Amino acid sequence: EDKVVQSPLSLVVHEGDTVTLNCSYEVTNFRSLLWYKQEKKAPTFLFMLTSSGIEKKSGRLSSILDKKELSSILNITATQTGDSAIYLCAVPAGGTSYGKLTFGQGTILTVHP
Amino acid sequence: NAGVTQTPKFQVLKTGQSMTLQCAQDMNHEYMSWYRQDPGMGLRLIHYSVGAGITDQGEVPNGYNVSRSTTEDFPLRLLSAAPSQTSVYFCASSPPHSGGYTFGSGTRLTVV
Numbered sequence: 001e002d003k004v005v006q007s008p009l010s011l012v013v014h015e016g017d018t019v020t021l022n023c024s025y026e027v028t029n030f031r032s033l034l035w036y037k038q039e040k041k042a043p044t045f046l047f048m049l050t051s052s053g054i055e056k057k058s059g060r061l062s063s064i065l066d067k068k069e070l071s072s073i074l075n076i077t078a079t080q081t082g083d084s085a086i087y088l089c090a091v092p093a094g095g096t097s098y099g100k101l102t103f104g105q106g107t108i109l110t111v112h113p
Numbered sequence: 114n115a116g117v118t119q120t121p122k123f124q125v126l127k128t129g130q131s132m133t134l135q136c137a138q139d140m141n142h143e144y145m146s147w148y149r150q151d152p153g154m155g156l157r158l159i160h161y162s163v164g165a166g167i168t169d170q171g172e173v174p175n176g177y178n179v180s181r182s183t184t185e186d187f188p189l190r191l192l193s194a195a196p197s198q199t200s201v202y203f204c205a206s207s208p209p210h211s212g213g214y215t216f217g218s219g220t221r222l223t224v225v
Contacts (some may be wrong), residue, residue, distance in 0.1 A: 099144050
């Protein structure tokens with residue numbers, strides 16, 4: 001059974017801090033790892049990582065995959081209150097297609113002014 | 114472009130009632146999925162579809178049915194509502210082999 005575990009489950013920081021969120025996975029025939037951000041309502045897609053050691057960046061957010069360690073990290077630098085959200089990682093099940101995703105529990109990030 | 118539209122946004126059911134949560138997308142996406150979200154448990158897959166006429170079970174399918182007669186629509190039916198089905202339900206769609214799902218705004222369901 002595929003498994004995705006995120007840590008920490010919650011994190012409280014102040015504006016300007018840098019945070020690192022972790023995601024580890026166990027999946028048959030790994031294909032890729034996905035990061036989503038969920039604010040008030042629907043999750044929105046951030047990154048897809050397929051290759052180990054290649055960093056994906058979008059503004060102050062960056063993510064990297066470590067296939068050897070079966071994990072990924074999401075970094076947010078110079079945090080802002082607008083970064084407060086639930087961050088979710090997911091993997092496609094069984095490496096067969098992206099029709100079936102397994103999500104982690106999510107990390108709740110709270111950024112105080 | 115509406116994206117993924119879910120209706121209703123809120124619903125209260127009595128135990129034993131049945132209902133259908135509607136999901137429609139206008140992006141011609143082949144893949145569609147239903148998730149439920151409970152506190153501390155992330156998103157759990159209920160059912161998914163990789164194309165019209167094709168559906169399969171996810172992690173937590175019991176008590177739910179789906180069908181996919183068109184590319185656009187993917188309704189989720191609760192057969193006999195139970196308090197354990199109190200949750201927020203999300204529908205999502207994606208092009209094939211993408212992983213970049215677009216989510217609807219969710220349906221908050223309470224079963225009393």
